[in-house]
Amino acid sequence: GRGSVHANDLLPIAFTQGALTVFVANVQRVQERLRRPILVENLSTYLDFAEHDFSEPEFFAELSRRSGCGLLLDVNNLMVNALNAGVDDALAAVCAWLDELARCAPPDLVGEIHLAGHSRQHELIIDDHS
Numbered sequence: 001g002r003g004s005v006h007a008n009d010l011l012p013i014a015f016t017q018g019a020l021t022v023f024v025a026n027v028q029r030v031q032e033r034l035r036r037p038i039l040v041e042n043l044s045t046y047l048d049f050a051e052h053d054f055s056e057p058e059f060f061a062e063l064s065r066r067s068g069c070g071l072l073l074d075v076n077n078l079m080v081n082a083l084n085a086g087v088d089d090a091l092a093a094v095c096a097w098l099d100e101l102a103r104c105a106p107p108d109l110v111g112e113i114h115l116a117g118h119s120r121q122h123e124l125i126i127d128d129h130s
Contacts, residue, residue, distance in 0.1 A: 012045040015052035015059040020066070027067040039072035039111045044080040044118075044127035057097060061105035070111035073101075076127060080118050083125040 013019060023040075031038055040063065042056060054062065060071050078097050082090035101109070116129040 010043045010045070012047055012049060013043065013056075013059070014049045015054040015056060016049075017053050020054070020059060020062060023063050024066045027063065027069045031068065037068050037070060039070045041072040041074050041114065042077055044074070044077040046084060046124055046126075048085075055100060057101035058104050061101070061109065064105065064109050071101075071105075071109050072112045072114055073110045074114040074116070074127075076114070076116040076118055080125050080127045083118075 013023075027038065027040060040060070042060065052059075064070060075094065078094045079090055082093035082097075085093070087093045116127065118125050118127050120126075
């Protein structure tokens with residue numbers, strides 16, 4: 001639309017109080033329109049904000065608590081994020097993320113698990129569902 005910009009890919013979420021407030025309002029609006037709870041997916045990200053108020057698992061746990069939505073857990077996106085962050089052990093980073101989610105969220109938060117694939121494109125690992 002007029003005055004809008006298309007980024008050609010998903011942009012990262014700032015895991016801040018302000019972003020959470022916007023997410024809660026938007027999720028509630030959609031759920032009210034659909035008359036049912038929805039699942040929100042954790043994204044693959046290719047850049048990060050310098051500061052956050054929440055870790056990613058904390059953000060999704062709080063979003064669910066405030067809005068009633070669930071999480072579509074994309075395990076491949078966790079791996080892509082760890083690889084792009086350059087962590088030494090990406091699998092351990094994914095396991096740590098899942099452990100943190102288990103500590104801060106109820107077991108029924110995850111409504112669906114998504115497995116896909118990724119590929120290397122130049123310096124980045126891209127979630128391409130390969």
